[in-house]
Amino acid sequence: MSYDRLTHPLVRENGVLRKATWEEALERAAEGFRRNVERHGPDSFAMLSCARSTNEMNYIGQKFTRVVIGTNNVDSCNRTCHAPSVAGLSAAFGSGGGTSSYQEVEDTDVIVMWGSAARNAHPIFFQHVLKGIHKGARMFAVDPRRTGTAQWADLWLGLNVGTDIPLAHAVAREIIHAGLYNQAFIERATVGFEEFKESVEPWTLTVAEEVTGVPASAIRELAHTYARADRAQLCWTLGITEHHNATDNVRALINLALLTGHVGRYGSGLSPLRGQNNVQGGGDMGAIPNRLPGFQDILDPAIRQRFEGAWGKEIQPQYGLNLTEMLEAMAEGEVTTCYLIGENPVQSEADSLACIKRLSMLDHLVVQDIFLTKTAQMADVVLPASAAWCEADGTFTNSERRVQRVRKALDPPGEARDDIWIMCELARRLGHDWHYDGAEEVWDELRAVSPQHKGMSYQRLAELQGIQWPCPSDDSLEPPYLHGRLWETDPVKRGVPAPFAVLRHSPPVDLLDEEYPLRLTTGRRLDSYNTGVQSSGFASPLRRGETIELCPEDADRLGVVAGEEVRISSRRGSVTAPVYIDPALRPGLVFMTFHFPDEVDTNALTIEATDPISGTAEFKAAAVRVEKLVKAR
Structure with missing residues (x-):
């Protein structure tokens, strides 16, 4: 276990986070939500749910947003990575999961x-x-x-x-x-x-x-x-x-x-590979602004009616804000309170300096996490969770749509509590008497409202070592691939045809020129994970920290050698990093990760230009220049 884990609640007092009791922290969090909703309406609230936590936690998170608060402003990190995959696959086939x-x-x-x-x-x-x-x-x-x-x-x-x-x-x-x-x-x-x-x-x-x-x-x-x-x-x-x-x-x-x-x-198929362990599950559970659990369209009156009957609360017949839109609404003063669970947008979002500015404009920020991330350091209330995979019962859904059981092996450290318990306590303070006798009760509630999960009891999941959706009944086991209907000769069985898309080429928004002549693309390395919150505190023989990777030709042109510190600048910000020379890169292309933001905030360089359909930013195509640092004499 990392000794940097959050072990007790924190509240902000006189600009500083201090230790608090659970009662004080929960009351402070709930009162901030209540106050802002009363002043500005439910759509002033936004939740960012966690793609590393269980399906059950994500289900409760989106239910909290829609039932307790009364808004559809809920999203998860799939906005940063695979929201375009969901949008594209849904447009073609009516389902947002990988097909194989x-x-x-x-x-x-x-x-x-x-x-x-x-x-x-x-x-x-x-x-x-x-x-x-x-x-x-x-x-x-x-x-x-x-x-x-x-x-x-x-x-x-x-x-x-x-x-x-x-x-x-x-x-x-x-x-x-x-x-x-x-x-x-x-x-x-x-x-x-x-x-x-x-x-x-x-x-x-x-x-x-x-x-x-x-x-x-x-x-x-x-x-x-x-x-x-x-x-x-x-x-x-x-x-x-x-x-x-x-x-x-x-x-x-x-x-x-x-x-x-x-x-x-x-x-034969199409497979978007998910980067975090439950990105697929977060979307499946409805932790996105335009779909209810089971990826059911929130604009469909019959679907809303089924959920309203199960939840006892009217659901807004409109799409909520996605993560990108939430940040824009914060800048406009339209979103005034935010509940972030297990996500670290201060270090994961494009143009991170703009993200910090927007979060700082909130009236009330509550962060629920296992570490005191850079985002948590900005919060008014910090709630220590047991989101680590070995500390929770529940399920995850991987890239092949396979739902698998996980079981609690360790107790969370200190006073950290289960995510579902935390949200139920907040709901109770906001007038909703929620009680769940463990994760299985949450899962069974989900199965009752999501046809594609209906046949996935915990017992069957354990016996079969995971089941791929769709699984519409207790005795069904569908083929491992989707859309076999397209090969049916009977047009009724074949259903809606898949449309070809007519598309136009649109080059990167951040244009190269004499001032910014190099193309920066970003990605991951094997030994590290996401923004480094869960991986950077551990020794690794592979880790070399953040670097700017250059091809030998560009290094020679710039007059720099391996290990030398250089300044990398874009139209949004500048950082410094040591040089790593990679012969596999082509001239004009440089590479960095976002694993080590405490050392180098790579996302200070990336551009916030977003896909209008999915809201995902253009992390992969920033224009930069690299400069040799002049040493002081």
Whole structure:
């Protein structure tokens, strides 16, 4: 156990956080919520729920927001990473989950890792990839950097940052012109093919090579191999989703699957890989502003009526604010109180200096966490939780939609309490007499209102070692892949066809020029996790701290050597970091992580430009300059 864990509640007095009793802290938190809602209305409240905590905690968190407060302003960290995946998959198929299981990656013929450094960011999933390669699958890596993942690939397509749509369009055009598209599947299961075909026509291999930087021969090889394969998996992560046009990026990859029929069958599918252990579950539980638990649309009157009957409270018939919109509303004085559970936006959000300014404008900030994060240090009330995975009973949902049980092994340290207990105590102080006899009672309430979880009792989850949704009954066990209906010959069983998307290329918002000539892209390393709150306090033989990674050519041009401190500046801020020289980088591209914000606040550099559909920021494409520091004499 880390000795930095929060062990007792804290309240702010005379500008300083001091130790408090649970009674004082809960009263202070609840009174702040009550006061602001009475003054400004329920929509002045916002909650950010935790994608590392259990499904049960996320269910109670969104219920607290909608029932106790009366607003849909609830979101989770999937806004920072995979909200575009949910939006894109939902638009195409009506469901926001990945379509395939991990086992299918082992049993496929072609694996395309697009914008995914899975060896570092998703090491468990990458073991399945390696097993697939060992069985004979070919792998393609599409990434601006020649990552550790790309080193295992048959072919690396090193594209320019922000040119994913042109590359996908060129692959699609080549498949169409070579006559390799699945005409029968397209005619039976999709709509909009002719418009899509016309939209990709300008993206010849020659034009695409000029824009993306990927050789025409490599684009052709990817197109032919993917289209000719009997089974193919297309996987992506933040290299696709952390852009200002991220949902369009996701739709561009979905187009390729629709074009070839690589979806809805065993071994063929589309897989967004989730970065935290319960990102999928947070959304499934309704900890997002536009969906109720079970990913049910909040605008549907019949769905709202079912939840209102179960919860005894009217639900607002409108979408709430997502994380990006919450921060904007704080700046406008429209959101005045915030309840943050297990998230650290001060260090995880793009343009972190702007985020700090907006949080500081709140009348009331309550943070519930296991560490005193930089965000918690700004709070009026800090509530110590038992959010660590070994301290709670409940379930998690991984990237393949598999719900798995976790069981309490340790008691939380000091006076830290279970998240559900904390929220029930707050609810009671706000006039709602909530009592849950453990996590299973919460889960059973969720199963009663979410058809896709109905057949997942704790007993079945334990017996089967996890179940993938959908699981609509106590005796059902669906195929491991989604959307098999698209292959049905009966149009009634086939249901709504999947639409192709007509998309336009939109280059990164933060333009390169003489003052900011280098493209900064960000990501993860193997040994560290997120903003370092849970990993930086432990020794690791792999850890070297934060660095700015440069290719040898750029290092020579700048006159810097490995280990030398340099200043990195964007149009938003500046930081200093030591140089790490990486021969795998191409000239003009630099790389940093966001794991070590106490040393280097990388997100002071990133741009807040967001995808209008999902609200996800463009972490992957900032314009920067790197300067040699002048030493004082």
